[in-house]
Amino acid sequence: MDDLPLHPSAEAAVGTDGVVRDLAGDLAGALSDADGIAAELLDRLGADPLPGAVARADLLAAASLEADRLGDVLVRPEHLVLGWARATGSGLEHVRGELQGLMADHAQARYGALRPVPRADAARPPRAVLLAGVPGTGKSTLAEALAWRLRAPVFSMDWQLGALVPFGALRLDNTGPLAETNLIASTARQLQLGLDVVVDATGHRREARDRLRSVTERLGGVFVGVECVCSDEEVHRGRVEGRARGIPGWHETVSWEHVLRVKALWESWDEPHPVVDSAVESPGSALLRVLAAVGA
Template sequence: MLVVMAGLPGAGKSAVADVLGRELPAAVLSVDPIEAAMLRAGVSRDQPTGLAAYLVVEAVADGVLASGRPVVVDAVNAVEVARRQWRELALRHDVPVAFVEVVCSDPVVHRRRLEGRSRGIEGFDEPTWAAVQRLRGEYAPWSGRRLVLDSMNDLRANVARALEFLPNPR
């Protein structure tokens, strides 16, 4: 199975992804640390490191799925081309794909979480609130089925809802 997380930075998707990964159990593949590694390796910030990180995660997920293990992808997935990338990967492996979008319904809390977090990803600058607001404006409407979780709700309750949403999660 392929579980694809989506949502704006700081919304809470990584927290859900990490717990889902332990519950399933599944490999959790996150785009941000891979992009940070590229930057630490000297790839210039003017290069499309975000796109490259999505492609690296896809390549790693391809190998994990080929071995018969489930994958949780942790990325913003704001545009349809990214979402299609995961659908096509699932089709190639003949596995179900489930999209789980995490939102934070309280903008004050969302901003406080974003501005107060430090994930410790060396070489990766946390996005600013202004950057998140720009990304919100670029966020493509969804087509197809997805579960929307509000991170204002309890993490365990959100994970339980996600597990219920997944096709044959165990």
């Protein structure tokens, strides 16, 4: 395909030289002056993030492919950073992931800036309840039972992702940031209207849990986080491998290896919170404990 046209800020940054010599130097300085997203991306990548020199034509061709991949019609400064990684073979997937994380941060910050819709008849603050845990720990079962008791919607990460699969919207670099942003958006709107919400997600990243808590509290709500575990590995594995969830567009289950990978990524939950162990606690007992925490 032909190269996409340059946005004026990208054109100013890349200049007219035949070779761009040093991303951490001249081009990085120009990108920092031209565009906040590109400058933040370079900052995330650290000092001297991408090695080598590349011809201007090769850089623009690679940047154009990256812009097209992201559905843009112009090459912007952040696409130049992606193009540099692509043209030099220097950690392209990592750079793509960092950009998606950065875009998610910007989007989620906008939801955090929302304000509640005043209601004269509001009897109490809305509650956001996060049921978090690795796959197969019973969080979805508990989330659905809780939603029935609270008469609140459940926003499930897997259901939201399944809806996007037919459109080809999910990629390796954007699935996590997109899932977290969708959950923040759905939750924020309910809380803004003064309504309770239940969130069903892995919640393995401390930053994602903190962001959900922050958005809830800025919208005048009460955040309750619940960690779901299964202490019996044999029971846990049998549950994962034997289930069929029936989520349109999404996997019926995941592999045990995937569960172990998510476990390895789990970041500790430092503040006090209920922990529900589905290996030793009945669903009814777990529901009552969570309801007590929500009521408190």
